[in-house]
Amino acid sequence: MTPTTTATFDESALVEKARAGDAQAFTELVNHYERKIYRLAKHITQNDEDAEDVLQEAFLKAYEHLDGFKGDSKFYTWIVRIAVNEALMKLRKRKGDRTVSLDEPVETGEETVQREIAVWEDNPEQRYSREEMQGILDEAVQTLKPDFRTVFMLRDIEELSTEETADTLGISIPAVKSRLLRARLALREKLTRQFRRKGEDVFAHL
Amino acid sequence: MLTCKQFLQELNDYLDPSTDPATKCHLEKHVSECPNCFVLVDTTKKTLQVYKGLEPQTIPESVKARLWKALEKKMAARKAQA
Numbered sequence: 061m062t063p064t065t066t067a068t069f070d071e072s073a074l075v076e077k078a079r080a081g082d083a084q085a086f087t088e089l090v091n092h093y094e095r096k097i098y099r100l101a102k103h104i105t106q107n108d109e110d111a112e113d114v115l116q117e118a119f120l121k122a123y124e125h126l127d128g129f130k131g132d133s134k135f136y137t138w139i140v141r142i143a144v145n146e147a148l149m150k151l152r153k154r155k156g157d158r159t160v161s162l163d164e165p166v167e168t169g170e171e172t173v174q175r176e177i178a179v180w181e182d183n184p185e186q187r188y189s190r191e192e193m194q195g196i197l198d199e200a201v202q203t204l205k206p207d208f209r210t211v212f213m214l215r216d217i218e219e220l221s222t223e224e225t226a227d228t229l230g231i232s233i234p235a236v237k238s239r240l241l242r243a244r245l246a247l248r249e250k251l252t253r254q255f256r257r258k259g260e261d262v263f264a265h266l
Numbered sequence: 267m268l269t270c271k272q273f274l275q276e277l278n279d280y281l282d283p284s285t286d287p288a289t290k291c292h293l294e295k296h297v298s299e300c301p302n303c304f305v306l307v308d309t310t311k312k313t314l315q316v317y318k319g320l321e322p323q324t325i326p327e328s329v330k331a332r333l334w335k336a337l338e339k340k341m342a343a344r345k346a347q348a
Contacts, residue, residue, distance in 0.1 A: 081292055081344075081348065083344075083345070086341075087337075090333075090337065094325060094330070095321075095322040095323065095324060095325055096322050096334065098322070098325045098329070099322040099323070108342060112329045112332065112333075115325075115333055116332065116333050116336050118335065118341055119337060120336060120337065123337065123340055123341070123344075124340070175302075175306070177302050177305050177306060178305065178309075179308070179309070180308075180309055180312055184312075184316065185316060185319060190320075193316070193320060194320060194323065197316060197317060197320060217317060217318070218317070218338065237278060241275070241277060241278050244277075244278070244310055244313065244314070245274075245277075245310070247313050247315040247317075248309050248310045248314045250286060250308070251309070251312075251313050251316070252309050257313075265292055
């Protein structure tokens, strides 16, 4: 939780201990990852109650199935996969299967929207408070379709590889790539509207 | 010479550090000659930076409390089994 514990955090040693039955080691793993898992769950489900359920289910399942964790991926990647599956189930349940089929083909070609091409003001991170920044970024992610925001979260926030993301979501590698591109461009577009350097807008007075 | 549209399709490869140097070089040429794509690349990089730079927020206390209650129950059950 605190930066000091992060510095000494040794995932594989803790997983090893937890697998041998050390509850304290598992507690440390939960402490270390709970905020990230909660954020992921919240972004995918976009619902506080569902996110809480996902958080619980993910760690309870991980604890239960620790013996099944082979160690051929990182523990974190493994728990992310469990959480994503739980979150997608929630999403499907809430919205009905048809609206959130993650293996439906999505358009990748034509971009008809006029792109916002403008340089950003310097260091927007410093101009906004942490809460404001959080609000702006969350709001932008929330406007993405579930297909896109899930891929964006896994690839760019949780830093899973393209292959791991494809595997987790049960979609093809080209689908991951095209959705990531669309998600990144859409977010860039939204943030540019927010962070564009105001002085350069010569038509602002019109 | 790549068009902007073609470049856009390759944007992720351009941003990916593991892309091979030849492809990168080919894409770089377009960026160095096209001011719009230069800005597009720059602002996409910044978009990723701001997202990656933001640490996840603390979980609400009540949510955390319920998580731990559930976990402790599970852990106690396992201990009892052993």
